[in-house]
Amino acid sequence: MILTILENGPIAKDVWRMRLTRPAGEKGLPGRFLHIRVPGKYLRRPISIAWTGEDSWDIVYKTVGEGTRRMTALPKGARVDALGPLGNGFDPAKAGGAPLLLGGGVGVPPLLDLCRALLEKGVRPQAAFGFNTAADAILLADFRALGIEPLIATMDGSLGIRGFVTDAAKALSFDSFFACGPEPMLRSALRSFPQTGYLSLETRMACGIGACLGCTIETNEGPKRVCKDGPVFAREELRWSI
Amino acid sequence: MVDLTVSLSGWEIANPVIPASGTFGYGKEFSEYYDINCLGTFSFKGTTLEPRLGNPQPRIAETPCGMLNSVGLENPGARHVVEHELKEMGRWFRGRVIANISGFSVDDYVRAAELFDREDKVGLLEINISCPNVHGGGLAFGGNPKTAAEVTREVKAVAKKPVYMKLSPNTGDIPGIARACRDAGADGLSLINTIPGMRFDLRTRKPILANETGGLSGPAVFPVALRMVYEAARATELPIIGMGGVSSARDVVEMMLAGATAVEIGAANLVDPFACRKILSDLPIVLQELGVTRIRDLTRGGIS
Numbered sequence: 001m002i003l004t005i006l007e008n009g010p011i012a013k014d015v016w017r018m019r020l021t022r023p024a025g026e027k028g029l030p031g032r033f034l035h036i037r038v039p040g041k042y043l044r045r046p047i048s049i050a051w052t053g054e055d056s057w058d059i060v061y062k063t064v065g066e067g068t069r070r071m072t073a074l075p076k077g078a079r080v081d082a083l084g085p086l087g088n089g090f091d092p093a094k095a096g097g098a099p100l101l102l103g104g105g106v107g108v109p110p111l112l113d114l115c116r117a118l119l120e121k122g123v124r125p126q127a128a129f130g131f132n133t134a135a136d137a138i139l140l141a142d143f144r145a146l147g148i149e150p151l152i153a154t155m156d157g158s159l160g161i162r163g164f165v166t167d168a169a170k171a172l173s174f175d176s177f178f179a180c181g182p183e184p185m186l187r188s189a190l191r192s193f194p195q196t197g198y199l200s201l202e203t204r205m206a207c208g209i210g211a212c213l214g215c216t217i218e219t220n221e222g223p224k225r226v227c228k229d230g231p232v233f234a235r236e237e238l239r240w241s242i
Numbered sequence: 243m244v245d246l247t248v249s250l251s252g253w254e255i256a257n258p259v260i261p262a263s264g265t266f267g268y269g270k271e272f273s274e275y276y277d278i279n280c281l282g283t284f285s286f287k288g289t290t291l292e293p294r295l296g297n298p299q300p301r302i303a304e305t306p307c308g309m310l311n312s313v314g315l316e317n318p319g320a321r322h323v324v325e326h327e328l329k330e331m332g333r334w335f336r337g338r339v340i341a342n343i344s345g346f347s348v349d350d351y352v353r354a355a356e357l358f359d360r361e362d363k364v365g366l367l368e369i370n371i372s373c374p375n376v377h378g379g380g381l382a383f384g385g386n387p388k389t390a391a392e393v394t395r396e397v398k399a400v401a402k403k404p405v406y407m408k409l410s411p412n413t414g415d416i417p418g419i420a421r422a423c424r425d426a427g428a429d430g431l432s433l434i435n436t437i438p439g440m441r442f443d444l445r446t447r448k449p450i451l452a453n454e455t456g457g458l459s460g461p462a463v464f465p466v467a468l469r470m471v472y473e474a475a476r477a478t479e480l481p482i483i484g485m486g487g488v489s490s491a492r493d494v495v496e497m498m499l500a501g502a503t504a505v506e507i508g509a510a511n512l513v514d515p516f517a518c519r520k521i522l523s524d525l526p527i528v529l530q531e532l533g534v535t536r537i538r539d540l541t542r543g544g545i546s
C-alpha cells in the first residue's frame with residue numbers, strides 16, 4: 001500500500017506527528033499499527049495509528065534511532081510504502097461502564113484513536129498519562145478537543161502530579177483499563193489494578209503479518225504473535241510474573 | 243513465451259521461485275495478500291518431531307542490508323503439522339509443498355521424516371542440518387561430513403520422496419559436506435541457511451538478541467551464498483535449491499548461474515509480503531532481455 005504524506009512535523013521533544021492518506025474503507029478497531037518502510041533501512045518500522053480520520057491516518061513517533069530519525073526527513077507529498085492496519089486492536093465493545101485510558105510516553109497515541117472510537121459508541125473514558133517531564137507531554141490538546149481532560153503525572157513533577165502514572169491513577173475509579181506504554185508501566189498497572197484490562201505490547205518485528213514468529217511471546221493460551229494475535233492482549237492472557 | 247518450469251528430482255514445478263522455510267509460515271498469512279497458487283511450491287516453517295516454544299524475546303535485530311533472527315525453531319511439532327496445518331493448507335495452496343525438517347538427534351530427523359514422507363501434500367523433504375546435535379556435544383550436524391552423512395543415510399532409509407539436505411554455511415568445507423551427503427544418498431542439496439552473527443545495544447551494552455547470537459540473512463549474505471552454491475555445484479552433480487539474500491529476478495538468474503536448479507527466497511518476504519509474486523512477474527521480462535527461453539538452461543550456466 002502506497003500512502004502520501006500530508007503533513008510531517010515535530011509536536012514535542014523528539015516526537016513527530018505524520019499525517020498520511022488513508023484508502024477508502026471501514027475505520028476498523030483502534031490500536032492497530034502501520035508497518036512502514038523507511039528509505040535506507042532493511043526492516044519495516046511498526047508505528048501505531050494515533051488517529052483515523054475520514055481519509056487520513058495520523059501516526060505519532062519518537063525519534064529513538066536511525067529509522068525514526070529518517071522518517072522526519074520525509075517531506076509533505078512523499079510516498080510511503082506501508083502495510084496495515086495490522087494486528088488486533090483495542091475493542092471498544094469490551095470497555096464496560098467506565099473505562100480508563102492509561103498511557104505512558106509514546107504509548108499515548110493509540111489511546112487517542114481508542115478515545116474517538118469509545119466516544120462514537122457513547123462511552124466517555126477517563127484518561128491518565130505519564131511522561132518523564134513536561135517537555136515530553138503529547139496530544140493533550142487532542143484529548144481536550146474530544147472533551148477529555150487527562151490526569152497527568154511526570155517523573156520530575158514539571159507537569160501534573162509528580163511520580164508514576166500508575167500511582168496517580170489510583171485516585172480514579174473505573175471498571176476497566178486500556179493501557180499502552182513502556183513494559184514497566186504495564187506491569188505496574190497489572191499490579192495496581194484488579195479491573196478488566198487490555199494492554200498493548202511491543203516487540204521487535206520483522207514481517208508484522210504473523211509469518212516469521214519473530215515477535216512470539218508465551219501466553220497462558222500458548223505462544224502468540226504480538227504482530228498478528230496482538231499487539232493488544234487481555235490481562236488474563238499475559239504470563240507475566242508481576 | 244518463456245518456459246519457467248524446473249524439475250527437482252523428477253518433481254516438475256511451475257517456476258523456480260520458492261519461499262524459504264521460516265519466512266512463509268504455512269502460507270496462510272501470505273494468501274491474505276495474494277493468491278499464492280502462482281508459486282511452484284514453498285518450504286514450510288522448520289518442523290521438529292516435538293513442539294518447540296523457541297527462544298525468548300527479542301528475536302529480531304536489523305543489520306546493514308539484512309537481519310538477524312533467533313526464533314529458535316518455534317513450531318507446533320510434526321504430528322500437529324500433519325494433522326492440522328497440512329490438512330488445512332489446501333484452502334490456500336493447491337500444490338505440494340517442501341517439508342522442512344529439523345532435529346536434535348538422528349532419531350528425531352528420522353521419525354519426523356517418516357511422518358511427512360507419507361503425506362500427499364509433501365513434494366520433497368528438506369532436511370535442515372544446521373541444528374546442534376545434542377548427542378554430539380551440541381556441534382551442528384551440518385558442521386562436518388561424518389554427521390551430515392549419517393543424517394542423510396538414516397533419513398534416506400525411511401523416505402520415498404526426494405531428500406534434499408539443507409547445508410549450514412557454518413563450515414569451512416562446503417564441497418566435502420556436499421560430497422558426503424551425495425555419497426550417503428541425498429537426492430539434492432539446499433543452501434545456504436543463515437550465518438551466525440550478533441548486534442549490541444549501545445545503551446544497555448548487551449547483545450540485542452536474548453539468545454545473544456542469531457542467524458544473518460538478507461542481501462548481506464547474497465555473495466557468500468553464491469560462492470557456496472557454486473562450490474557445492476562444482477563438487478557434486480546433485481540438483482541444488484540455492485538461497486541466501488535473493489531479492490530480485492536478477493538475483494534468481496545469478497543464483498541459477500552459480501549452480502541452482504531452483505531458488506528459495508527468505509528474508510525478502512518479511513520486508514515485502516509481495517516479494518515472491520513481484521520476482522515472479524519480473525522474471526520473464528529479465529529472461530527475455532537476456533535472450534533466455536527456458537529458465538532451466540541457466541542452471542550451472544556460470545560454471546566453467
Ligand SMILES: Cc1cc2nc3c(=O)[nH]c(=O)nc-3n(C[C@H](O)[C@H](O)[C@H](O)COP(=O)(O)OP(=O)(O)OC[C@H]3O[C@@H](n4cnc5c(N)ncnc54)[C@H](O)[C@@H]3O)c2cc1C
Binds near residue numbers: 045064066204
Ligand atoms: C505494535 C507497535 C506499535 C508501536 N507504535 C509506536 C508509536 O506509535 N510511536 C512510537 O514512537 N513508537 C512505536 N513503536 C516503537 C517503534 O516501532 C520503534 O521505536 C522503532 O521501530 C524504532 O526504530 P528506529 O530505527 O528509530 O530505532 P533502531 O533502534 O535503530 O531500530 C533498529 C531495529 O529495532 C527495532 N526496534 C527498536 N526499538 C523498538 C521498539 N521499541 N519496538 C519495536 N521495535 C523496535 C526497529 O524496528 C528496527 O528493526 C511501536 C512498536 C510496536 C511493536
Ligand SMILES: Cc1cc2nc3c(=O)[nH]c(=O)nc-3n(C[C@H](O)[C@H](O)[C@H](O)COP(=O)(O)O)c2cc1C
Binds near residue numbers: 264408506507510
Ligand atoms: C525468520 C527466519 C526463520 C527461519 N527459519 C528457518 C527454519 O525454520 N528452517 C530452515 O531450514 N531455515 C530457516 N531460515 C533460513 C531461511 O530458510 C534461509 O535459508 C535463509 O534465511 C537465507 O535466505 P534469505 O537470505 O533469502 O533469507 C529462517 C530464516 C529467517 C529469516
Ligand code: FES
Binds near residue numbers: 211215
Ligand atoms: S513479526 Fe513476523 S510473526 Fe510477528
